[in-house]
Amino acid sequence: MDTPTRLHGRTWPVEGAARVPSWVYSDQDVYNREQERIFSGPNWSYVALEAEIPNPYDFVRANIGDKPVVVTRDGNGSVNVFANHCAHRGVVFCRHARGNAKRFICPYHQWTYDSTGMLVAIPFRRGYKGKGGMDPEFKLQEHGAEALKVAARNGVIFASFDFAVPPLEDFLGPKMLGYFDRLFEGREPEILGYMRQRIPCNWKFMFENIKDPYHASVLHVFLITFGLFRLDQRSAVEMDETGRHAALISRRGEQIMNEATLELANFRKDLKLNDPRLIEPAREFPGDATVVMQTIFPNVIVQQQSNTLAMRQMVTRGPHAFDLNWTFFGFKDDTPELRQRRIRQANLMGPAGLVSVDDSEVLALSQEGAQVFPDTDAVLEMGGRSTADTDHMVTEAGVRAFYKHYIEVMGFSHAG
């Protein structure tokens, strides 16, 4: 089913996923179609960790694309997700970021919802002294807040506006499920804190950034100097079958001169930490990987860099901006020492991150260029034009794999 829009005038470059036309980052019609087909389509979007709503009637707000939702635990202990949008006049009726409430009362006309999003009361439903009121045929149960389909796995909650979404496990595919379960293997997550930043760039630039190990090995002085992520280390880029999800996997190395670091203009042999506790890792996961950065389409990056763990949720704010909402976590059974490492290593991440500032800044510059040159194409040929898994970092295969899927979902036709 095709919605007729100005998109019909747009054709994807003939090179396919090895090119990305700049208009995908700034065109309002492209954005609208993404909201419809991707964020409201048959995909699982991350909304919250169960640890944020441990008790009956706890709730927390989240977004899927640009749509606000409420994530609740009802009186039976089940998790519900519903649109934060009154069925009456569309008011965003839940006004608090989080809390505990048996009822949500819309401030405008006091339509009242329970913790599952069901409409349970309307003032003057029967009118006043026999006058006015709703039609006797009006059924409250037909006018609840729009319910979403919910899936939770080992403490992580996903939701979808589209009930035709496949089961979460099938959606992730076996390889990506493996990386997901490596982190969420049953230990009970504990929330350590939040950070948020609004970055003036299209959400896809962020998603691509975490599928692109090539940049990490040249841009991030801090990472490459202290050997946290560098192309001379044993690494891999892996995707699911569709190409929409990916994982970057790597292992720590030393601050030494070798063939790779000689070529890295940003490698700084002279930089030394006054307090190396900042990056001292403790082995926590099976295997020898020390970094796994997973992009789960369409809205979350799951971060494990040494001992700093976070869900980075992307909330779209029009074609030209998105919010990056970081939820840092550890696990209930962490030792005080491990917990302290997580707090220290969070210095690398977030709006003031010793590593992530580079990305936020470069993403803003990417948008600045893309939106004023909409008819130019980005060239993605590092590592050839393949979209297959690689056992190295000198590649853009993960970004191409994403665009292979994106072109299909968005219904773009190729030129030529």
Next chain:
Amino acid sequence: MLAEEQPRAPVAPKAALRELHFEIEQLNSEYARVLDSERYEQFPDFFVDDCLYRVVPRENHLLGLPIAAIHCESKGMIKDRVNAARESTMAEPRTLRHFISNVRVLEVIGEEAIRAEANVLIVQTMINRMTDILLSGFYLDRIVRSDGCLRFKERLCIYDSLLLPTSLVAPV
């Protein structure tokens, strides 16, 4: 509302308190001058060796969550933070300006330990853009006298809006 402790009546006599209040104002003004003029190498000297410096969203502060946007638990970590801001971070050039006001002395414990707070507003100016607000918030301080100077044993910068514009590059 902030869940801060109620101030206890300061024990210092009135004139001494006025003097102390003035000294803290001076400390904050110097702090702002050093950061606004990007003399980052001088920044660690505002702290004693065994110190805590954190920049924390108010949300985490109120919820009692330990994660901070900037977390330094020693003068060494503060040095690493300013070195990174200068040497290893790729960021667009910007000018920051601190406005520190509403200084309050919360408690004076003997001659040596002072608990104080102050409001802070920081504006940011970048190329081709007009001046924007970077953050507003307040400082919660533990100040000690060392070598005749007031220095921070602990400085928490608690910022109001969880959502920050793009990035926070330098200490604030």
